[in-house]
Amino acid sequence: MSIRVVHGASESSFEISGQPIYFVAEKLRDILNVPTQFISYLDGRLVSNNYVLSRDNRVLEFVKPFGHKGGLPDFWSEIELFEFFGNKAMERMVEAGLDLESNSVIPKSEVISWNDWLQNLEEPRLEIPARVDIKKEIIQMNGENYHIDQEMAAIVKSILDAKGAWITTAEMQKKYPEYIVNDRVDNVIRRKLYTHKSGIGDYIEGSWRGYHLTSRKE
CATH class of the missing domain: 1.10.10.10 (Winged helix-like DNA-binding domain superfamily/Winged helix DNA-binding domain)
Structure with missing residues (x-):
């Protein structure tokens, strides 16, 4: 099933399930004029740009982060992290050292660091x-x-x-x-x-x- 993708006044539907959002944004940059820096809303909720789309999703919206009312909360629970990043990304993060047992909440600065780490596929991971x-x-x-x-x-x-x-x-x-x-x-x-x-x-x-x-x- 196709997913409706929206950026400002531009929108269209595409078969993009199974693909991470940052890849979709790059693919549709010229078609929908998607900015280089953006925040993603999937079916009305804020998600990571590394979130992998599924066939259950309906609407993906790209929004410029500057001046937008929505933003990242200062602290994140484990449930919020899974909702934001998705299961596959969380598995990679835990494998790379994300400690969910010792910390009941994760600060925003760390969430941003993890998001950057996930998106920068060419950067070698320091083992x-x-x-x-x-x-x-x-x-x-x-x-x-x-x-x-x-x-x-x-x-x-x-x-x-x-x-x-x-x-x-x-x-x-x-x-x-x-x-x-x-x-x-x-x-x-x-x-x-x-x-x-x-x-x-x-x-x-x-x-x-x-x-x-x-x-x-x-």
Whole structure:
């Protein structure tokens, strides 16, 4: 069944089920004058541009994000994430390190980062064999569990969530204020994380820009 695609005053119906929205937008850019930056509404609800269309969908609308009343909420529940991204994208995100067990809600900044990561298919994924459970004080490296206190776990989680991008200690504290209480986060990283028996320190690089994940140091 065809899906009605709308952008402003332009609209038409197409057989596009099974395709991600960003691919449809690129395909119909000249036909419907779809802008490079857009927000997608599928059957009246906001969805990720990576959402895969199904035969049950009826109307896909592309909207310019600037000045639009609709926007991304500040915090997202697990149910909202699945509704926004779709099952296939969520499976990829969990495989890549999205932690739904330790976090009851996900901040908007992280949702945007995941959306960018999903859409940038040419960017290689930085493979770090680490999983962190802040509340249980566990870090898993290469399938093996190690004890790590909650503050260090929250720092590692902040760096992992950035997926290779630089993150400052102030941003870490803002993200996990209930866990990261030490005013000298740099000291915690240099004196504890760099020497932690799990080996996570081998994947963390620091500079004046903050900290980020890097390839394993030889």
